[in-house]
Amino acid sequence: MMDVQQPAKSPWERSGARHGDTALHEPSLALHIEDLTVSYEYRPVLWDIDLNIPPGVLGAVVGPNGAGKSTLIKAVLGLVPVAAGHIYIFGRSHREQLSRIGYVPQRTSVDWDFPTTALDVVLMGLYGRLGWIRRPGRAERARAMAALEQVGMAPYADRQISQLSGGQQQRVFLARALVQDADLYLMDEPMAGVDATTERQIIGLLRDLRSRGKTVLVVHHDLQTVPQYFDWLVLLNVRIIAQGPIEQVYTLENLRHTYGGQIRLLQGVPAPDTAALQVGANEAAGTGASAPGGTGAPTGAPER
Amino acid sequence: MDGLWEIVSDFTVRNALLGALILGTLSGVLGTFAVLREQSLLGDALSHAALPGICIGFLIAGSRQLWPLALGALAAGAVASWCVLLLVRYSRLKADASMGVVLSTFFAAGTVLLTYIQNHQLPGQAGLDSFLFGQAAGLLPSDLWVMGAVAAAGVGLVLVFWKEFKLLTFDPGFARSLGWPVRLLEGLLTSMIALAVVVGLQMVGVVLMVAMLIAPAAAARQWARRLETMVVLAALFGATSGMAGTLISLVRPGLATGPLIVLAATGLVVVSLLIAPERGLVWRAVQRRRTRAALESGRVLVDMLQLARAHGDESYASAQGMISAVYGADAEAALLRLEKAGLVEPVTPEHGTGRHWHLTEKGREAARRLLKEREE
Structure with missing residues (x-):
């Protein structure tokens, strides 16, 4: 595999060998995945994934359509059945650690015509903490309002969610994740379909999370802004193409491997690590790219 | 019973x-x-x-x-x-x-x-x-x-x-x-x-x-x-x-x-x-009509200001015929709505025929605001 050249000690480079003698497995990593395979109707969507995310990074998961980016996040959250492999969060199996994860699903995954208010959606982020049957009270409302304030949506607290714009709905989802007060945040395209102002605001919030010691992993669709926004990068196309600090992973060669030659260099723009790469138009067709150096893992599986 | x-x-x-x-x-x-x-x-x-x-x-x-x-x-x-x-x-x-x-x-x-x-x-x-x-x-x-x-x-x-x-x-x-x-x-x-x-x-x-x-x-x-x-x-x-x-x-x-x-x-x-x-169909139809009427009144207002400015006099009275030439049968309704809101008033022309209208002080202010919004 196309692993980045690193000093062997780097935690994200460690092999998946189990240590066995402790209850915790790789506790120094926020997210540690070994040999993960997820398939959908007999087609692997993720194939033999080994992934290591150290704590405190703001990372992007990037790859063509059908690369399994959303599936990767859903697998960590236990939302899709796993064919093989292990997932650890801060050293423990992911199923025991769900309360330490904050989740921002794709905005389009829910029906925004549901009869409720922005504040009510944010309160849902506290449902896990509340436990069974208990209803949110005044303290919860105050926390939800504070989160709405943080994303600049406080004036819209009592607004019907169907009346919010796409960017506003996205920020409501973000506020819902903020009140979860998690250690690891997984976000599925939080900047899809928002205007430039909202995007700047969202990236500001993500940086704020990182400065508070949180680990943030974001499925991102815009290659150009990757080096500007993130300090960690996972290149995915059914298999892991490369992972590591942005300055080592964000190379033209790696991106070519990920997108299978569907990359066009913008004319007159220097080196790839200063951005300016564009994904070819055929990426939008969802055909996916052929994985390089492959052991025959089929690609182009549908995004779930 | x-x-x-x-x-x-x-x-x-x-x-x-x-x-x-x-x-x-x-x-x-x-x-x-x-x-x-x-x-x-x-x-x-x-x-x-x-x-x-x-x-x-x-x-x-x-x-x-x-x-x-x-x-x-x-x-x-x-x-x-x-x-x-x-x-x-x-x-x-x-x-x-x-x-x-x-x-x-x-x-x-x-x-x-x-x-x-x-x-x-x-x-x-x-x-x-x-x-x-x-x-x-x-x-x-x-x-x-x-x-x-x-x-x-x-x-x-x-x-x-x-x-x-x-x-x-x-x-x-x-x-x-x-x-x-x-x-x-x-x-x-x-x-x-x-x-x-x-x-x-x-x-x-x-x-x-x-x-x-x-x-x-x-x-x-x-x-x-x-x-x-x-x-x-x-x-x-x-x-x-x-x-x-x-x-x-x-x-x-x-x-x-x-x-x-x-x-x-x-x-x-x-x-x-x-x-x-x-959410109701009738309710939404009424809303749409209101929005359309408001938009049209706004356009008439701005047009009148521009027409007046073209004549170098903001209190210039436009002939209703000119407005009708652009807005057709809707012009009458739009002007009456604007009159009701106190933004325009009818004037007797010194010469020429037909009804004339000019912007009130309030109307000029509103038109200037709309024009600025449009330019942004």
């Missing part, structure tokens, strides 16, 4: 009305979740598939008490949903086609069984055919107890698991990411919906029961801005239409109860679809 009171004080009638009240409330509350979770078709499949179960329940129990029949209906419904699942999984049929096939097969089998029972003059079968279209008058006091128990369980569950059901309906993926047993909760909710369908079969009938589930919730959705309001309104709509339909069928014996209840409920839906604020 005396006649009506006489009817209401009658024992059978009170039974029937109480049943309609219970059933309407229950199906309104659970129907809200069925509608929001897009499970309307499931309700239809369940109610049609229940008919053979009702007949078999009758054949085994030998009487038409509600609980053995409901048990049979529930079992048949479960087998039917299982068949739909199998078809979707192992055939190339999609979910809607599978439901259609299973629903009609079960309904056909039920009709065959029903005619068999009727032709063989089995004892106690009188009124079994009322399960097709519903008959409120046949409700026994023991049936009411069954309905009451199911309603108490259904409404109680929704109250207890309010926040769980709400999140499950809005964003099931997020609910699972919290580690909730989403499958279990979904199963609980769907079973309650199935139970509501089953206990309503006697009053409303298998053919139309799905409308009892969907219509009150669909009408309530038009008025409600929160889930709480939607549930309460749906219960209210369900109870009202249930009691209205029942009352009419009792006053005019021979009319089946189900269709009357459903007509009352769908009447509420039509009214709600038309006039509910924000």
Whole structure:
């Protein structure tokens, strides 16, 4: 595999060998995945994934359509059945650690015509903490309002969610994740379909999370802004193409491997690590790219 | 009114009305979740598939008490949903086609069984055919107890698991990411919906029961801005239409109860679809017209300012003919609206003919603001 050249000690480079003698497995990593395979109707969507995310990074998961980016996040959250492999969060199996994860699903995954208010959606982020049957009270409302304030949506607290714009709905989802007060945040395209102002605001919030010691992993669709926004990068196309600090992973060669030659260099723009790469138009067709150096893992599986 | 009171004080009638009240409330509350979770078709499949179960329940129990029949209906419904699942999984049929096939097969089998029972003059079968279209008058006091128990369980569950059901309906993926047993909760909710369908079969009938589930919730959705309001309104709509339909069928014996209840409920839906604020068709049409009128008035105002500026005099009076040349027949209405708002006023021209208008001080200010907005 196309692993980045690193000093062997780097935690994200460690092999998946189990240590066995402790209850915790790789506790120094926020997210540690070994040999993960997820398939959908007999087609692997993720194939033999080994992934290591150290704590405190703001990372992007990037790859063509059908690369399994959303599936990767859903697998960590236990939302899709796993064919093989292990997932650890801060050293423990992911199923025991769900309360330490904050989740921002794709905005389009829910029906925004549901009869409720922005504040009510944010309160849902506290449902896990509340436990069974208990209803949110005044303290919860105050926390939800504070989160709405943080994303600049406080004036819209009592607004019907169907009346919010796409960017506003996205920020409501973000506020819902903020009140979860998690250690690891997984976000599925939080900047899809928002205007430039909202995007700047969202990236500001993500940086704020990182400065508070949180680990943030974001499925991102815009290659150009990757080096500007993130300090960690996972290149995915059914298999892991490369992972590591942005300055080592964000190379033209790696991106070519990920997108299978569907990359066009913008004319007159220097080196790839200063951005300016564009994904070819055929990426939008969802055909996916052929994985390089492959052991025959089929690609182009549908995004779930 | 005396006649009506006489009817209401009658024992059978009170039974029937109480049943309609219970059933309407229950199906309104659970129907809200069925509608929001897009499970309307499931309700239809369940109610049609229940008919053979009702007949078999009758054949085994030998009487038409509600609980053995409901048990049979529930079992048949479960087998039917299982068949739909199998078809979707192992055939190339999609979910809607599978439901259609299973629903009609079960309904056909039920009709065959029903005619068999009727032709063989089995004892106690009188009124079994009322399960097709519903008959409120046949409700026994023991049936009411069954309905009451199911309603108490259904409404109680929704109250207890309010926040769980709400999140499950809005964003099931997020609910699972919290580690909730989403499958279990979904199963609980769907079973309650199935139970509501089953206990309503006697009053409303298998053919139309799905409308009892969907219509009150669909009408309530038009008025409600929160889930709480939607549930309460749906219960209210369900109870009202249930009691209205029942009352009419009792006053005019021979009319089946189900269709009357459903007509009352769908009447509420039509009214709600038309006039509910924000979502109603009429309401939105009026809004659109208002917005269009406001936009047009704004354009006229800006045009008049620009025309005046072109003449180097902001108090310049424009001929109505010039405005009509651009806006046609709408110009008159737009100018009158602007006059009413105190933004323009008619002036007598020094020379020339026809009506002339100029901007008032307020109108000039408004036009300047609009022009600036447009330039931004």
